[in-house]
Amino acid sequence: MKYSLSEENYLKAIYHLEKIAATGVATNAIAEQMETKPSSVTDMVKKLSEKDLVNYIKYQGVTLTEKGRKTALTIIRKHRLWEVFLVDKLNFHWDQVHEIAEQLEHIHSEELISRLDKFLGEPDFDPHGDPIPDKHGNIKRTEKKLLSDLDKNQGGVCVGVKESSAEFLQYLDKKKITIGTKIKVLGKEFFDGSMVILVGKDQSFISKKTAENLYVQTN
Amino acid sequence: MKYSLSEENYLKAIYHLEKIAATGVATNAIAEQMETKPSSVTDMVKKLSEKDLVNYIKYQGVTLTEKGRKTALTIIRKHRLWEVFLVDKLNFHWDQVHEIAEQLEHIHSEELISRLDKFLGEPDFDPHGDPIPDKHGNIKRTEKKLLSDLDKNQGGVCVGVKESSAEFLQYLDKKKITIGTKIKVLGKEFFDGSMVILVGKDQSFISKKTAENLYVQTN
DNA sequence: ACAATATTTTAGTCTTATCTAAAATTTAAT
DNA sequence: ATTAAATTTTAGATAAGACTAAAATATTGT
Ligand SMILES: [Mn+2]
Ligand SMILES: [Mn+2]
Ligand SMILES: [Mn+2]
Ligand SMILES: [Mn+2]
Numbered sequence: 001m002k003y004s005l006s007e008e009n010y011l012k013a014i015y016h017l018e019k020i021a022a023t024g025v026a027t028n029a030i031a032e033q034m035e036t037k038p039s040s041v042t043d044m045v046k047k048l049s050e051k052d053l054v055n056y057i058k059y060q061g062v063t064l065t066e067k068g069r070k071t072a073l074t075i076i077r078k079h080r081l082w083e084v085f086l087v088d089k090l091n092f093h094w095d096q097v098h099e100i101a102e103q104l105e106h107i108h109s110e111e112l113i114s115r116l117d118k119f120l121g122e123p124d125f126d127p128h129g130d131p132i133p134d135k136h137g138n139i140k141r142t143e144k145k146l147l148s149d150l151d152k153n154q155g156g157v158c159v160g161v162k163e164s165s166a167e168f169l170q171y172l173d174k175k176k177i178t179i180g181t182k183i184k185v186l187g188k189e190f191f192d193g194s195m196v197i198l199v200g201k202d203q204s205f206i207s208k209k210t211a212e213n214l215y216v217q218t219n
Numbered sequence: 220m221k222y223s224l225s226e227e228n229y230l231k232a233i234y235h236l237e238k239i240a241a242t243g244v245a246t247n248a249i250a251e252q253m254e255t256k257p258s259s260v261t262d263m264v265k266k267l268s269e270k271d272l273v274n275y276i277k278y279q280g281v282t283l284t285e286k287g288r289k290t291a292l293t294i295i296r297k298h299r300l301w302e303v304f305l306v307d308k309l310n311f312h313w314d315q316v317h318e319i320a321e322q323l324e325h326i327h328s329e330e331l332i333s334r335l336d337k338f339l340g341e342p343d344f345d346p347h348g349d350p351i352p353d354k355h356g357n358i359k360r361t362e363k364k365l366l367s368d369l370d371k372n373q374g375g376v377c378v379g380v381k382e383s384s385a386e387f388l389q390y391l392d393k394k395k396i397t398i399g400t401k402i403k404v405l406g407k408e409f410f411d412g413s414m415v416i417l418v419g420k421d422q423s424f425i426s427k428k429t430a431e432n433l434y435v436q437t438n
Numbered sequence: 439a440c441a442a443t444a445t446t447t448t449a450g451t452c453t454t455a456t457c458t459a460a461a462a463t464t465t466a467a468t
Numbered sequence: 469a470t471t472a473a474a475t476t477t478t479a480g481a482t483a484a485g486a487c488t489a490a491a492a493t494a495t496t497g498t
Binding site: 026027028038039041042043058059 | 474476477478
């Protein structure tokens with residue numbers, strides 16, 4: 001029931017990779033995500049398989065079992081709740097909280113998380129717009145599109161970021177874009193996918209890469 | 220500058236033992252406190268000595284260096300601040316917070332602790348009445364006596380507990396004693412050190428052992 | 439003073455989580 | 469269909485932290 005820091009981090013990594021991989025998650029992919037070597041991944045994956053947290057067939061990659069998925073989701077729940085705490089209560093900026101939450105997510109105490117959740121007002125989303133699983137691992141799914149998928153004259157509200165590195169978040173600050181910001185596409189360049197957008201009352205130019213990392217809810 | 224969980228726990232243990240030991244802290248004493256074996260202690264103490272955190276001479280026990288003492292105090296500061304958070308903000312009871320704080324004290328982030336401290340109103344004492352070191356490791360010393368040292372008809376306010384196991388704290392709850400409770404010694408039995416005391420408006424009987432674990436500030 | 443006892447250290451082993459180098463397997467290219 | 473290249477696994481090594489059993493040192497009792 002209680003897993004090591006390392007095991008928990010592997011489960012989280014596999015969970016995130018599973019969302020984008022069609023087939024089983026590759027050893028190399030996990031190694032890259034975890035900043036470790038493929039041989040280390042093989043070792044750990046065997047151990048997780050022993051504990052019935054992943055399905056593993058040699059050379060075929062891994063998938064999470066139901067147990068593994070549930071476990072990953074509780075860690076993600078903790079991570080995101082702590083991020084809300086750091087931003088809402090301690091006034092951290094949204095680009096400063098991820099590293100600290102990486103540590104806090106490994107604190108073992110159901111009671112703590114239950115009380116923290118209440119203290120924070122049972123939030124549905126973390127500071128980056130990512131959904132917070134409930135205690136049973138259920139995630140509230142919402143309609144959201146990448147800004148890059150909007151056409152000219154379409155508009156919406158920024159509801160999340162796909163990538164949430166400090167660099168990107170700080171760049172968004174410079175552009176006056178944050179969760180809740182109203183955005184409208186004024187122009188879209190077919191050549192490079194760059195856009196001219198309306199941010200509040202001001203016009204702004206953003207690259208395709210930026211547009212591909214911003215989630216909006218259309219109206 | 221950043222130490223492992225194990226190293227931090229040893230430093231903390233040595234710090235607490237040094238306060239009561241006249242001479243260097245004995246290997247056996249550390250082993251008992253840490254619930255580990257003396258041979259493991261010897262190994263760790265050598266490592267801490269390498270890192271200039273303790274002074275160690277074979278067969279002579281250990282003492283903390285200035286660096287080691289400062290490090291121990293920052294961990295204790297974190298532990299106690301988190302305990303305040305758990306009680307004041309998450310409404311945990313004072314007998315439930317120690318185990319969780321044992322985990323939280325190892326989160327590495329100066330900024331986090333600085334902000335947590337402000338968020339909590341820069342408290343001077345934790346839920347058990349223990350002083351919270353400031354960021355430089357300075358502890359606010361206060362006048363306090365063990366209840367067992369008071370004479371008949373002397374009174375005071377409960378300002379802390381010496382032992383803070385859940386069992387003892389729950390027993391104090393039953394006796395309606397907590398931090399801030401006014402206590403007066405009505406009678407003291409020389410035979411076994413037991414006392415009849417006034418707790419608020421009610422009379423109560425307590426053993427010597429209990430009286431020896433309650434700190435009061437006399438008035 | 440000297441034997442008996444207690445404490446502490448050393449030597450060697452174990453587990454977890456890593457790594458490198460080499461072998462096995464799969465996938466891609468001709 | 470072979471060969472070349474990429475991926476994955478195995479084998480063996482290392483480091484941290486813990487343990488047991490045995491040796492070394494210190495303390496105590498007579
Ligand atoms: Mn994060
Ligand atoms: Mn987040
Ligand atoms: Mn405590
Ligand atoms: Mn305390």
